[in-house]
Amino acid sequence: MTTVNGGRILVVGGYGAVGATVSQALSQWFPGRVLVGGRDGDRARQLGGVRVDVTDPAAFRQSLDELKDVVAVVMCVEPPDAGVARVCFERGVHLVDIGATLRLLDDVAALHEVAAGTGATGVLSVGVAPGLTNLLARWAHEAVGGAERIDLTVLLGAGEAHGADAVRWTVENLARSARGTALRVPMPGYGVRTAHPFPFSDQHTLPRTLEVGQVTTRLCLDSAPMTTALFAARRPARHPAVRRALTASFRHIHLGGDGFAVRADAHRGPHHAAYALTGQKQSRVTALVAAYATRELLTASLPTGVHHIEQLPALSQLPEQLAEHGVALHQLGSA
Template sequence: MTTVNSRTTGRVLVVGGYGAVGSTVTDTLAEWLPGHVVPAGRDEVKARRLGGVRVDVGDPDGFREVLDELGDVSVVALCVEPEDAGLARICLERGIHLVDVGATHRLLDEVTSLHEMAAGAGATAVLSVGVAPGLTNLLARRVNDAVGGAERIDLTVLLGAGERHGTDAVRWTVAGLGEPVTARARRVPLPGFGVRTAHPFPFSDQHTLRRTLGVPEVTTRLCLDSRSLTASLFTLRRTGLLRGARGARQQQLLTRVFSRVHLGGDGFAVRADAYRGERHATLSLTGKGQSRATSLVAAHVVRTLFMQDVPAGVHHLDQMAALADLPEQLAAHGITAAD
């Protein structure tokens, strides 16, 4: 396996550096790596005000020009989700590390297909960076190891409905309600929230982990801290009104409502259960602020790529040995393990 030497020079370009996730990534890295962080975004006035540059993820030629102008970018943190893997390709072919907080399974697969190219260029991309995917991947690896190779893994995610998420995150969640599912809802005890009904949801981790861990059956389920809102949303999903082309307008309306109405708190919980025969292992994490947690995970990954030797190629978070102790590192930020 090719290993990339640590880089303590160069700069980190945070694309989406003043958004819901990117602003915390920028601020955190500015403390850890002073003088090395450049925020970027579509609004040139905001970007310049923060000492950054303008980047539009829909303009790959413009992105190349920015990399050329800066000249010494060693890591790109992609905190907004582009339409395709074009920006990832541009980074990796130049030997620039990439940290991608994207959560769409199709896009993650597209970036994963660049593994050989990245390895040949001496670059590393880390995917599944956040809470789900992300922390769920790390918990899944641990419970899988605890049972000696799971036959089935169940992941459960509870999100605070009162948190103010970015528009992209809200739109992604609403779109997920329009996708068909086959698994059943499950009653799950979650630390700090009691027993909740969690519903199958198309998080990318359940697809990724079947490959990275070799587990034949992985299902991720979602609930919100508001029981009534959880019930309403998944009742709406069962009607089929959010599916297909006819559901596009309903999804737009629901996205606007979610962006303005905040019912509940900002706590979150993730739980992983692994089963092999009669063996069962479970682990949970809880914290405040899912967007903040995603940002902290991303910042830790960036710092690792910037400072340590890492394997070249495209890897998901659960495949990075250098980040295996990330849950323990996050305890300092109030994200803690729970029974």
């Protein structure tokens, strides 16, 4: 494999639920170039890595200066702000960010000119949702010749052992308001499910990147009783004590499987197009999306600056590339 950039790839959180798979995949493609990093220095050093702290941009800057040869950072943990992204871009270091919080995504996207000025590229909305949902939305949008409305549906396996950060993120967002109403949606392999509006970032970024008037993302679990229980807790989850209890509960209760499905429906007048993906272990596939995006970043000429995944044509075929990892593509409707 020919690479346009030498140097090492720093995977921050590279020992976690997602980061470990990112590190393994990249090590197969770039032997000897992957460096695991994280706040738990002992765990990182056990894997030949280093301690890095994304909550302290000054310390992170010093770490990059000491390492010298880092050309790309894959962020598998969510920092408190865009400070670390700025540090990367100011040094011409590429960034692939798995973060899913809208505020942080917007703050990193605002560094577009900083990155472009040093020849760096940032890739955002990397994962399943956001990520694969964004790519399917673009496919459906183009299939109808420009959508007026896009509906995204995410089904997650209630039995999958998600990382602590993922569970905490879900519970925190459960308490936030989400536009739209619940819908009954046919999901390949799962039948018709009731999906509830949920504040995924894709529904906020896609209206800008695709110029679509209305985008709504909805969530359900593979277990209907768990879906009912989750959204029954939406109002109580506004209280911090309830959120803490829910986070603890959902980390230990596994009443479903480990499969997932995502679906994108685009509408323009009488025209309708829909695509879906199904697979196993959403955390693993999120990591694979990040790994593929990083490989493309280091082996092809992606544009400089900061871009969401659906803005990069070189990554548009990722849903098909994931077939070798057991992810199935379904075309459900056509214009």
